[in-house]
Amino acid sequence: MIGRREGPLMRSNSSQSLLKSRIAIAIVIGVLIGCVFAFLFPNGFFVSNTIRNSNYNLAGSKTQTNSVACESSDRINMLKSQFVAESEKNAELKKQVRELTERLRLAEQGKDQAQKQFLALGKQPKAGPFGTVKGLRTNPTVIPDESVNPRLSKILEKVAVRKELIVALANSNVKDMLEVWFTNIKRVGISNYLVVALDEEITKLCESNQVPVYKRDPDEGIDSTGRTGGNHVVSGLKFRILREFLQLGYSVLLSDVDIVYLQNPFDYLIRDSDVESMSDGHDNMTAYGFNHVFDEPAMGWARYAHTMRIWVYNSGFFYIRPTIPAIELLDRVATRLSNDPNSWDQAVFNEELFYPSHPGYDGLHAARRTMDYYLFMNSKVLFKTVRNDPSLSKIKPVIIHVNYHPDKLPRMKAVVEYYINGKQDALKPFPNGSDW
Template sequence: MGKKEMLGERGPTRYYRIAYAVIIGMIMGLFWAYLRPNGLMGSSVSSTRGFERMPVGGSVKKLDGAILNLEAKVAMLERELGRLEKENAKLIKIKIRNDVLQQERNAAMKQLEALSPSGKVGPVGTVKSVRTQQKVQPDESVNPNLAALLKKIAINEELIVSISNNNVRDMLQIWFESIQRVGVTNYLVVALDDEIASFCNEHNVPVYRRDATISKSQAGTGSNHAISGLKFHLLREFLVLGYSVLLSDVDIVFLQNPFNHLHRDCDVESMSDGFNNITAYGYDDVSEDPTMGWSRFAHTMRIWVFNSGLFYIRPTVPSIELLDRVTARLSKEKAWDQAVFNEELFNPSHPGYEGLHASRRVLDFYLFMNSKVLFKHLRKEANFAEYKPVTIHVNYHPDKLERMRAIVDHYVKGNTNALRHFPDGSER
C-alpha cells in the first residue's frame, strides 16, 4: 500500500512534466519558424546556391558548358564543310564538262565554217583555219570489255592512262597516290603482268590487265623503252572507242588536276623537253658556213622535242594515224619511240614521204614540267618558292624513284630542303 501511494504521488507530476515539455517544444518551434521561414532545407539550398556562386565551381561549370557548345558548333561546321566539299567537287566536274563542251562547240563551228560554201575572204585577222579535227565515231566492237570498263571510269570521255609492269612498282605507287591526292578519279593502269594487276587491286586502283608482246626490234632497247614502244599500240584501242587520253609514264608526280589545264584544241597536246621559252616553243637558229661567203648564214627553225611520256591525244583520224605510223616503225626499226613519235608528228611531206596532217600544241613547260627545269633552274629561284606545277616528269635523271620521293616531300609534305642535295644533272 505504501509503494502504491508513492507511485500514485509521482504519476501526476510526471504527466505535468511531459505536458510542460510539449508546450515548450511548440513554443520553440514557432519561434524557429519565425526566424527560419524556409526551414532547414531552405538553409541547405541557400548554402548550396552560395556554393554554386563560388568563383572556382562557377568557372568550371561555365567552362564545361562552353566546351559543349563549342564541340557542337565544330561538329556542325565539319558537317557543313563536308557538304560544301562534295558540292565543290560536283561544281569542278561541271565546270570541266562545260569547258570541254565549249571547246567542242567552238571546234564544230570552225568545221562548219570550213565546210560551208566558199565565200569572200574577210578582213585581215579574221581568217582562221580549222585546227580541231572531228572525233571518230566510237566502235565498241573493237574491245567490249575495255569499253564497259571505260564507261565506269572515264569522265567527259577522257582519262589518264599509264602502262606498267612489276619492274616499276614503287614508282607506280607514287604515281597513283599523287593522282588520288589531287582528286582525280578518271585514271587507269594497263597492267602487263599479273603481279602489277594484283598490286593495283590491293590498293583499289583501276586496272586493266592486258597481255602485250614486245617486238623483236625493240627487244634490246631496255625494259623502259620497250614498254614505251608498246603504249602506242595499246593506246589505239582507247581512241577507237572514242576516248581522249592523257598518256602518262609512271615517273611523273601529279600536283594539280591536269584536266583543268588542257586546251583540247588540237589532235595532240604534249609536254616539252624544252627548258625555256625558245627551246620549248621554237626559235630561229642561225647556221654558219664561211665557205659560202655572202650567204654564209642560213636560218633554221628549231624546237625541243615533244615528250612522249606525257601527252594528251584526242580520238581523231590524224591521231589514230599517228599511233599507227609509230607502231609500224617500232615493229621494224630498233629506234627510240620518242624520236619516232616526233618525226612522224613534225616531218613535212617531201619526195617519197607524205607528212601527217595533225594539229599539235606544246603545253606550258612551267605547268607540265620536266626535271631539268625543276632541278637546274626552278629550285634555285626564290620567286618560285611557293610555285606548284601541275605535273613533274623525272625524265632527265636516272635516279627517278629518289627524285620522285623528294618531289613529294617538297611539294606535299612541305620539306623545303628535300630537293637541295640532288645534283643538277645525272652525275653522282
Template structure:
C-alpha cells in the same frame, strides 16, 4: 405409145442424176467456202474474227506510222546538219587580221566493236570521254606506288593502269586502282612482262589505238611522274596532239631562230634555222581524231621495222614535212606550259633556285631527265605536298 415411153424414161433418169450431182457439188463448194455452215451463229463468229484482224492491222499501222515519222524527223535533222557542214566548208576570207585556219580535226565515230570489254570499262572509269592511261610492269612498281598515291591525293577519278604482268594486276586490285587486263597476245606480253623501260615505252603507241577508236581522249603518262593537280583542267584541246616539252625555257620549248654559220660561203655565211626541243613521249594528250590514230600507226610501224628510240620516232613523224619520197603527217600540235607540265631539268636547274618560281605549283613533275627517278619523285612530294622547303636541295642538277 409403148415405143415413145421407152425413149422418154432414160432421159428422165439422167435428169434426176444430174440434179443430184449438182446438189453435191454445191454442197462441197459451200463446205469449203463457209466451213461454219449457213447458221447465223457461224456467220457472227466469222464477222467477229474479221473485226479483230482489222483492229490488229490498224494498231500495227499506227506503230509503223509513228516510227516512220520519227525516222523522217531524224533524216531531216541529219540533212540539215550536212547542209550546215557544207556551208561551213564554203568559207570566204574575211578582212585583214580576222582570218584564222581550222586546227581542230573532227573526232572519229566511236566503234565499240574493236574492244567491247574495254568499252564497258571506260564507260565506268572515264570522265567526259577522257582517260589517263599508264602502262606498268613489275620493274617500275615502286614508282607506280608513288604515282597512284598522288592520283588519289589529287582526287583524279579517270585514271587507268594497263598491267603488263601479274604483279601489277595484283597491286591494282589490292589498292583499288582501276586497271584493264588486255587479251592474251604473245608478241606484246613478252615485251610487257620482261622488257626494259624503252621497250615498254614503245609498246604504248600500239596499246593506245583502241582507246582513240572507242572515241576517248587519252592522256598518256609514264610512271616516273607525280600528279600535283588534275591535268584535265589545264588542257586546251585545240589540237590533235598536246604534249609536254623537253625544253627548259620559252625558246627551247616553243621554238626559236638558230643561226648556222658557214664561213666558206663568205657573204652568205649565215643561215637562219628554226628549232624546237622535242615533245616528250612520256606525257601527251591525244584527241580521238584520224591524225592522232595515224600518228600511233606510223610510230608503231617504224619501231617494229627499224627500231630506234620511241621519242625520236614520235617527234620525227610529228614534225618532218612532206618531201620527195615522204608524206608528212597533217596533225595539229600544242606544246604544254613548261611550268605547269614540268620536266625534271626545269625543276632542278631552274625552279628550285628561283624564289618566285618555287611558289608556283605545277600540274605534274616528270623525272624524265634523271636516272634516280624514285628518289626525286619522293622529294617532289615532300616539297610540293608536305611543304619541306629543302627537300630538293640535296640533288645534283644532272643525273
C-alpha cells in the same frame, strides 16, 4: 327333149364378164411391163436437155473444183518458195548495206581533213577582212567503234569523265614508282585514270589499292615483251595499245609512271589540237621554238642560213584526241618501232609529228600544241632552274616528270616532300644532272 335356149339378156351378161376379164388382164400386163421399164430405164426413154446439162454442169463443177483446189495448193507452195527466196535476198541485201555503210564510214574518215571540216561546218565560208581570218585547228573526232574491244569499252564507261582519262602502262619493273604515281593521283582527287597492267603482279597491286586496272587479253609477242621490258620497251608498246582507246572514242592523257601529280591536269588542257604534249625544252626558246642562225663562212655573202628549231615533245606525257590524224600518228610510230626495235620511241614520235611532206614522203597532217613548261614541268627545269630561283619556286606545277634523271624514285619522293609536305631542303641533295 327340147334343148335350153339362152335369151338375149344372158348373152349380154356373158359378153360383159369376158370383156372385164380381158381389161383386167391387160391392166396387169401393162403394170408389169411398166415396172420392168421403170427398173431398166429409171430416167425414161426421153431425157430432157435441161437434165443432161444440169448433170454435165454438176460433173464439170466437181472437176473444176478439184482442179482449182490443186491449182491453189500449187500456187501457195510457189508463193512460199518465192517468199523464202526473197527473204534470203533481203537478208543478203541488208548485209551488203551494212558492209557498204561501214566502208562509207571508213572512207569518210579517211578523207582529207579539210574536206571533213567543211562537211562538219556546212556551208563553205568566204574569207573575211584582212587580219580577221583564222584557219580551222580542231579536227573532228572519229565515230566510236565499241566492237574493237567490248571489255575495255565497259571499263572506260565507268572510269572516264567527259570521255577522257589518264592512262599508264606498267609492269613489275616499275612497281615502286607506280605506287608513288597513283598515290598522288588519289591525293589530288583525280578519278578518271586507268593502269594498263602488263603482268599479274601489277594487276594484284592495283586491285589491292582500289586502283582502276585493265589487264589486256594475252597477245604473244607484244605482251611477253611488255612483261619483261624496261622503260623504253614499255614506252614503245603504248602506241599500239592506245589505238584501241582512241577507236572507242576516248581522249587519253598518256602518262609515264615517273610523274608526280600536284594538280588535276584536265583543268589546264586546251584541247584544240590532235596532240598536246609537254616539252623537253627548258625555256621559252627551246620549248616553243626559235630561229637558229647557222653560220657557214665558206659561203661568203650567204654564210648565214636561218633554221627553225624546237626541242622535242616528251612521248611520256601527252594528251591525244580520237581523231584520224592522231590514230594515223599511232599507226606510223608503232609500225616503225616494230620494224626497227632499236629505234627510240620518242625520236620516232617527234619525227612523225614534225617532218613535212617532201619527195618520197607524205607528212602527217596533225595539229599539235606545246604545254606550258612551267606547269607541265620536266626534271631539268625543276632541278637546274626552278629550285635555284626564289620567284620560280613559288610556282606550283601541275605535274613533275622525272625524265632527265635516272635516279627516278628518290627524286619523285623528294618532289613530294618539297611540294606536298613543305620540306624546303628536300631537293638540295640532288645534282642538276646525273652522276653519269
